[in-house]
Amino acid sequence: xxxxxxxxxxxxxxxxxxxxxxxxxxxxxxxxxxxxxxxxxxxxxxxxxxxxxxxxxxxxxxxxxxxxxxxxxxxxxxxxxxxxxxxxxxxxxxxxxxxxxxxxxxxxxxxxxxxxxxxxxxxxxxxxxxxxxxxxxxxxxxxxxxxxxxxxxxxxxxxxxxxxxxxxxxxxxxxxxxxxxxxxxxxxxxxxxxxxxxxxxxxxxxxxxxxxxxxxxxxxxxxxxxxxxxxxxxxxxxxxxxxxxxxxxxxxxxxxxxxxxxxxxxxxxxxxxxxxxxxxxxxxxxxxxxxxxxxxxxxxxxxxxxxxxxxxxxxxxxxxxxxxxxxxxxxxxxxxxxxxxxxxxxxxxxxxxxxxxxxxxxxxxxxxxxxxxxxxxxxxxxxxxxxxxxxxxxxxxxxxxxxxxxxxxxxxxxxxxxxxxxxxxxxxxxxxxxxxxxxxxxxxxxxxxxxxxxxxxxxx
Numbered sequence: 001x002x003x004x005x006x007x008x009x010x011x012x013x014x015x016x017x018x019x020x021x022x023x024x025x026x027x028x029x030x031x032x033x034x035x036x037x038x039x040x041x042x043x044x045x046x047x048x049x050x051x052x053x054x055x056x057x058x059x060x061x062x063x064x065x066x067x068x069x070x071x072x073x074x075x076x077x078x079x080x081x082x083x084x085x086x087x088x089x090x091x092x093x094x095x096x097x098x099x100x101x102x103x104x105x106x107x108x109x110x111x112x113x114x115x116x117x118x119x120x121x122x123x124x125x126x127x128x129x130x131x132x133x134x135x136x137x138x139x140x141x142x143x144x145x146x147x148x149x150x151x152x153x154x155x156x157x158x159x160x161x162x163x164x165x166x167x168x169x170x171x172x173x174x175x176x177x178x179x180x181x182x183x184x185x186x187x188x189x190x191x192x193x194x195x196x197x198x199x200x201x202x203x204x205x206x207x208x209x210x211x212x213x214x215x216x217x218x219x220x221x222x223x224x225x226x227x228x229x230x231x232x233x234x235x236x237x238x239x240x241x242x243x244x245x246x247x248x249x250x251x252x253x254x255x256x257x258x259x260x261x262x263x264x265x266x267x268x269x270x271x272x273x274x275x276x277x278x279x280x281x282x283x284x285x286x287x288x289x290x291x292x293x294x295x296x297x298x299x300x301x302x303x304x305x306x307x308x309x310x311x312x313x314x315x316x317x318x319x320x321x322x323x324x325x326x327x328x329x330x331x332x333x334x335x336x337x338x339x340x341x342x343x344x345x346x347x348x349x350x351x352x353x354x355x356x357x358x359x360x361x362x363x364x365x366x367x368x369x370x371x372x373x374x375x376x377x378x379x380x381x382x383x384x385x386x387x388x389x390x391x392x393x394x395x396x397x398x399x400x401x402x403x404x405x406x407x408x409x410x411x412x413x414x415x416x417x418x419x420x421x422x423x424x425x426x427x428x429x430x431x432x433x434x435x436x437x438x439x440x441x442x443x444x445x446x447x448x449x450x451x452x453x454x455x456x457x458x459x460x
């Protein structure tokens with residue numbers, strides 16, 4: 001299906017999106033749409049015949065656990081509501097822990113990279129098949145940006161994606177901004193990844209902005225698209241004519257004319273690129289995902305039992321380190337893990353401020369440092385609204401904020417939403433015991449495990 005040039009639909013820019021010339025289609029975050037009715041601006045776009053693609057962010061198909069039936073049903077309902085030609089998600093894990101590791105469940109609140117190992121690929125493929133069986137339209141999966149790299153990986157990104165497509169028939173959503181991010185952060189060449197992946201499986205392409213700070217590229221979706229990202233789009237266009245290309249913007253929204261300018265830059269980049277040459281497989285006689293003379297990704301030993309459990313332990317070790325303060329697993333870059341941990345806490349603070357806007361108003365400039373301090377020792381284990389209540393309770397138990405008026409305001413806010421009275425000694429003891437269980441159980445379940453590899457198996 002030919003989609004054309006699109007833009008990510010967000011409520012904050014709904015009016016601008018409606019008025020932008022030359023927008024052929026839009027993509028909307030699936031979790032931000034009610035399953036039984038559309039926001040009025042999105043409904044008007046549908047009435048005009050504009051295609052809307054739901055883009056999921058919470059399935060966690062790269063996680064050790066199987067995708068939840070309720071989440072899949074919600075995504076299917078949104079696809080039906082929008083009469084969408086396909087739905088999209090990410091190759092990522094977003095939660096860990098739980099029954100597979102006999103430890104408390106942890107939520108990342110963000111997309112985290114899966115290890116490019118055979119174990120992780122086995123689990124991902126099985127999860128993708130479950131999702132495909134539950135969805136009424138085709139599924140496409142997006143490569144993600146990463147701050148951290150797993151040690152002892154067995155496949156390149158292109159090989160991993162090629163094998164995934166070969167096994168499941170899933171389509172790909174290629175984010176060229178994420179390829180650039182991984183080039184800066186992990187030293188991975190975007191051209192090599194494009195050479196290795198099956199470009200004929202691309203459903204559409206994402207383009208987004210970011211910023212570099214202290215040698216780390218942050219895929220913010222809140223900055224203008226940079227020339228290096230457009231250069232990766234040029235590389236992709238030289239290999240395939242993508243069915244669709246979409247501009248993503250999630251925050252710090254610019255005026256409509258700046259969005260229009262970025263869409264124009266995307267069109268001009270596509271027009272100026274060389275037409276696609278013959279596919280790599282046709283030129284070299286090799287299957288996509290391999291280099292000439294190399295073994296194909298599919299020639300591997302038979303899957304060993306327990307892959308899901310091994311992936312569960314490895315991912316829980318990483319997430320526990322990032323959000324619960326447990327030690328950094330062996331082989332990971334401590335500096336990058338610290339950067340990722342701070343980024344997760346900062347994003348969490350931003351989301352809580354949106355779902356509970358009264359908290360920044362009550363706490364003023366003290367909101368952010370107080371929340372970041374709370375997040376260092378209190379992992380996200382439920383939704384953000386629950387997290388906002390737990391944060392307020394944490395402050396009240398500690399006798400904070402120091403300002404009497406602010407404390408009274410926070411108490412009233414907490415009482416209105418959580419309980420008839422402020423937490424007392426019993427609640428403090430229960431909370432402290434629960435927090436200790438999170439860390440102790442994670443440490444017990446994860447001790448002695450090297451993430452990203454099979455037991456007794458080295459790198460390939």
